[in-house]
Amino acid sequence: MADAKEVKVPDVGGDEVEVIEVLVSKGDSVDAEESLITVESDKASMDIPAPFAGTIEDIKVKEGDKIKEGDLLALIAEASGSSDDGDDSDDSSDDSSDDAEEPEADSDESDDEQAQAADDSADEDDDSGEAKVIDVEVPDIGEDGEVEVIEVLVKEGDSVNAEDGLITLETDKATMDVPCPEAGTVKEVVVKEGDKVKQGSLVIKLEVKGSGGAKKAKSKDSGSSDAKSKDKQASSSASTSSDSKEDSSQESSSQETSSSRSRKPPVPDHPLARKGQSEGIVHASPSVRRVAREFGVDLSQVKGSGPKDRILKEDVQQFVKYELSRPKASSAPSTGGEGGLQVIAQPKVDFEKFGEVEKVQMSRIQRISGPNLHRNWVTIPHVTQFDEADITELESFRKSENEMQAKMKTGMKFTPLVFIMKACAQALREYPVFNSSLHEDGEHLIMKKYVHIGIAVDTPNGLVVPVVRDVDKKGIKQLTEELNEISAKARDGKLKATDMQGGCFSISSLGGIGGTAFTPIVNAPDVAILGVSKSEMKPVWNGKEFVPRLKLPLSLSYDHRVIDGAVAARFTTYLNHALSDIRKLLL
Amino acid sequence: MSNEIKTQVVVLGAGPGGYSAAFRAADLGLEVVLVERYSTLGGVCLNVGCIPSKALLHLAKHIEDSKHMADHGVSFGEAKIDLDKIRAHKEKVVGQLTGGLDQMSKMRKVKVVTGKGEFTGANELKVVGDEETTIKFDNAIIAAGSQPVELPFIPHDDKRIWDSTDALELPFVPEKMLILGGGIIGLEMGCVYSALGSKLDVVEFMDQLIPAADKDLIKVFTKEMQKKYENIMLETKVTKVEAKKDGIHVTFEGKNAPEKPVKYDAVLVAVGRTPNGKKIGADKAGVDVDDRGFIKTDNQLRTSADNIFAIGDIIGQPMLAHKAVHEGHVAAENIAGKKHFFEPKVIPSIAYTDPEVAWAGVTEKEAKEQGIKYEAVTFPWSASGRAIASNATNGFTKLIFDKENDRLIGGAMVGSHAGELLGEVCLAIEMGSDAEDIALTVHAHPTLHESVGLAAEIYEGSITDLPNKKAKKK
Structure with missing residues (x-):
């Protein structure tokens, strides 16, 4: 009678719950109904009791684990006769007869499930031991809300390789592809264009070559690695195939689909989206x-x-x-209704009257960023402070250093921009008000203890602003590498939303192109942005004579609600000094 | 000479839709004139439709029930019919209701103008009655209803050829009578005349009585009807109706047609109703009317003329009083400046025959046509204590659920008082209730309406009053 029996997680009334406490340990003897572990769902915490008295042979979960109905919890050697009421023998015979019925129950199940949804085909394939179907979900895209699927790149039956794009998503800031995690065949495409998805949304069902091995090994897998990564549905159906007593797990999985279905539509995010939602x-x-x-x-x-x-x-x-x-989105380009800005509409002009014209669609990024720029322009009182930094020494140092690097064939090449970034980081530390955001109540400032700087990058698709993190803590070399990497990503359109979040301050450098100065628009919630124009050799009076000095024009736009003019002048002066004598960057 | 009245709202037609619209508009502070061609308010429904037919059906039901009582040990003897007294009773019922309407219009200061109304312009209606009245209005609600369809080959002038209005007048009890049309109106009158002692035939062009309802309901229903009718001729039509001195000779053609013409003492023509859209000068007001006489409206009941609304039978099927009443409210509310829409999920239908047939929402037939993944569950009244005790075991209750989300999308029942059971189904559908909601609602026992809860339990798999097919799953 001392055979260890598996104890599985009973119906916990939700999908996944976290183990917050393990109350027993190996070798403990427990009575029936004695608590084994405490779990916490989003609604409540509860204890999971031992189904029968016995000795704990093994505990399969630990604190922090996420578990769900049907997962293996513990192995308990059942105590003989020692438990209550003597109906223990009934219990055990019940149990064993249950075990005996298992295969039958299983087949019943699959019969039923065939009639069910397509995801159950995963089970059957699983059982065959050749190929299995996995669910591919939207990974962390750095967006809290939902984003729109603008393109579906694969269709049912397509063969895909790992890292192939499956769908294209559009966030506030950029578009990105969701890559395929493994090579395989697309079994089912779950999303369509126009759908809103978020992290964890099911994208496709992918049939992949099974890793081989017998069923047993696989069923163990499903308890651990599988369950971790795969979608809830998949794991619940996986456990269906491997575990028994699935009557109720089937129920929970169907509940899940229905609740996730009904949860999907709402999220008041985009007033124009989601037209196809059936009224029913x-x-x-x-x-x-x-x-x-x-x-x-x-x-x-x-x-x-x-x-x-x-x-x-x-x-x-x-x-x-x-x-x-919420702020009016792209729909109202003429009036920034938010602040009650009443302006008359643009007059309609029939351009064709004056000659041939062509109507061209603005790029997606332009269409997205336009309203944001407009909002920032009309809601932030901008002032732009101009200055010129003497970068004669900096440039000679940079060039000689680049020659060195070239000789050493490191492939490293420093640009002026990294030095400007480094100088800005230091200036932001020195004048922390520039490293702040205005609280929405208009009465507080959020002071940031980190220095992340956004760099405006011109790409074929439009302007994007990826963020380089902790600029103050990184050296020139590291910054150069990161900047190269992120610029390349930007140009390839591979930036993730997270790559563009968290900036404190932005730099827009047009130095490579030309111009003497310009007035950049503050990239809210930042409070300032530095524009950099083309450096030029200028005659400078040193007290005795004019000497040629290389001057770099700086244009600092700032939110005057947050920053006073004097502080802004000090900031540019500080920048100026730092760039003129980069030894200051060491201080 | 002609009077002239100015008003904010004129309502043309004082049937259930019209008076409801008028009263609602008045309650919302508008000045209202209600135009009715007959001397009593209430329209077809109160005067020559729903209400008088129910008064007669009530009697019919008791006559029929009393016959069966003998089996249970109570004998009444042969029923004695006093047609004049029955007619008087019916008229009293009608009078009570229409009189109530008169009072309520006075209370609400709704001015009633009697006469036939026709539009003469976008803001003008001419009413011809005992005197002529011109009504200048800001807004109008057309609620001019419908009338029985007349067939060209039938001599409708003959006193023995009836429409539903004639039949309700109870001119005499024909020995042998034909009901032309197996829809709700004809079958209801059939029940009345059957109870009064007529021998009945019914002829229907479609393959079942009450064609709109699901087959399983009508199967039960038809079985009962076979006891009342000598001949139920489905998939058969009438080709010739001759009024001769000895009777009405009717020639049939089709699947179940008798070879020779059959002689009847009366023929009730109940083949449908046609809207009165072409009789009200709608074109003069800029209101579009289609070929069949229906007025098209948007879902706020506005016609092609911005200030004119239309409701009820005249805007389309189903031609039911309860639809018209709700539409009347919405139209009045929109005139009063609200932004309301008429968009119910279901409009219930009931045949007050014996047994009653009632349904709402999607029928199984429609669910199939629309490709809905549905599951229909049926609770037979033979398992209901109340039905057994009340001699009503021939009925059943059917619920249709959307399998995608378990929500109720349709319901139907056949049997005694089936119509009274339908309310719960309508509410459940409007509220988006699913099977569990209905199954977990405590229904009083023993009742017929608990069959709704029990049917939901069948779907849920928690039924205990019947063998539970889904028992293993739960």
Whole structure:
């Protein structure tokens, strides 16, 4: 009677829960109903009890693990006769008969599941031991909200290699491809153009060559590595194939699909998106539909907070409030309604009257960044401080250093920009108000203890601003490498949203092109931006004579609500000194 | 001479839709004139439709039920029919309701103008009654309803050829009667005349009685009807109707047609209703009317003329009083400046026959056509204690769920009081209830309406009053 029995996670009323405490250890003897572990779901914490009395042979989970129904929890050697009421023998015979029925139950299951959704085909394939179907999800894209799928690059039946793009997503700042994690065949494409997805959204089902090995090995896998990475659905169906007692796990997986389905539409994010949402999915009573009509709210956009995601009147009210409070997006280019800026509309001009014209679509990035630029331009009181830095020494040092590097064939080549970045980082440390953001209440500043600098990069698709992190802590070489890397990514359109987030201050360098000065627009929530123009040899009076000095024009635009003119002048002066004598950068 | 009235809103037609629109508009502070061609308010529904037919059906049901009582140990003897008294009773019922409407219009200061109204312009309506009245209005609501379809080959003038209005007048109890049209109206009147002692035939062009309802319901229903009718001729049509001295001779053609013409003492023509859109001078007001006489509206009930709304039978199927009433409210509210829409998920249909047939939402037929992944569950009343005790075991309750999300999308029942059970289904659908919601709602026992909850339990797999096919799953 002392055979170790598997104890599995019972129905925990949710998808995944975290183990927050393990209450027993190997060798402990436990009574039936004694708590083994404590888990915490998003709703509550609960103890998982031992199903029968016995001795703990092994504990398969540890604190911090994410577990779900059907996962192996522990091995317990069942105590003979020692437990309550003597119905223990009944228990065990029940158990063993359950075990015996297992295969039958399994086959029942798959019968049922065939009728179910396509994802169950994963199971069958799994069982065959040749190929398996994995779910490919949207990885961390650095966006909290949902982003739109603008292109689907694969279709069912396509063979794909690892790293092949599957779909293209568009975030506020850039577009990016979701790469294929493994080579295989596309079994099913779950998303379509126009869908909103976020981290964890299912993209495709991919059939990959199985790693070989018998079923047993695989079922163990599914407990550990599989479950970690794969989508909840997949893992729950994987556990279905490997574990028994799946009656209820099937239920939970179907609940999951239905809840994730109904959770998907709402998220009041993009007023124009999501047209195809079928009316039937919306879950709102007649009175709610009437309120929605009164406000012109598309209910498929509203997240329901009632039971089973029902949309309540309050949800519609919240939605309207939210929509009214958020800045007007691209839809209203003529008036920045936000601040009550009442301007007359642009007059319509029939350009064709004056000659041949052509209508060309603006680039995607332009279309996205336009409204943001416009908002920043009209809402931030800009002042631009001009200055010229003497970079004669810097340039001679840089050039000789580059020659050295070339001789040593390191491939390293320093640009003026990294020195400017380094000088800015130091200036931001010296004048921390430049390294701040205005709090939305307009009464506080958020002071940043880190120095991340955004670099405007001109790409074929338009202007993007990737961010180099911790500039103050990095050396010129490291910055050069990072800048090269990130610029290349920008030009290839491979920047992730996270690559463009977290900046404190921006630099826009047109020095390679020309110009004497310009007035850059502050990239909110930054409070300042440095524009750099083309350096020029100028005669400078040194007290006795004019000497030729290489002068670099600097244009510092800043948010005058946050920064006073005097501080701005000090900032550029400081920059000036740092660039004139880069030994100062060591200080 | 002609009077002239100025008003904010004129409502043309005082049926359920019209008076509801008028009263709602008045309650929203508008000045309202209600135009009705007949001397009593209430339209077809109250005067010659829903209400008088229900008064007669009530009697019919008791006559029929009393016959069966003998089996249960209670005998009443042969029913004695006093047609005049029945007619008087029916008229009293109607009078009570229409009288109530008169009072309510007075309370609401809705001015009633009696006479036939026709538009003479975008803001003018001429009413011809005992005197002529010109009504200048800002907004109008057309609620002019429909009337029975007349067939060209039928001599409708003959006193023995009836439409539903004639039949409700109870002119006499024909010995042998033909119901032309196997829809709700004809079958309801059939129940009345069957109870009064007529021998009945019914002829229907489609392959089932009440063609709109699902087959399984109608199967039960038809079985009951076979007890009342001598001959149910499906997939058959009438080709000739001759009024002779000895009776109405009717010639049939089709699958179940008798070879020779059949002689009837009366023929009830109940082949549908046609809208009155062409009789109101709509074109003069700029209101578009289609070939069949329907007025097209948007989902705020606005016609092609901005200030004119239309509701009820005249704007399309289903021609049902409860649809018209809700539309009337929405039209009045929109005139009052609200932004309301008429977009219910379901409009219920009920045949008040014996047994009753009731359905709402998607029928199984429609679900199939629309490719909905649905599951239909049926709770037979033979398993209902209340039905057994009430001699109503021939009925059943059917619910249709969307399998994608378990929500109720349709429901139907056949049996005694089926119509009274339908309300829950309508509410559940409007509220987006799923099977679990309905199954977890405590239904009183023993009732017929608990069959709705029990049907949901069948879907859920938690039913205990029947063998549970899904027992293993839960």
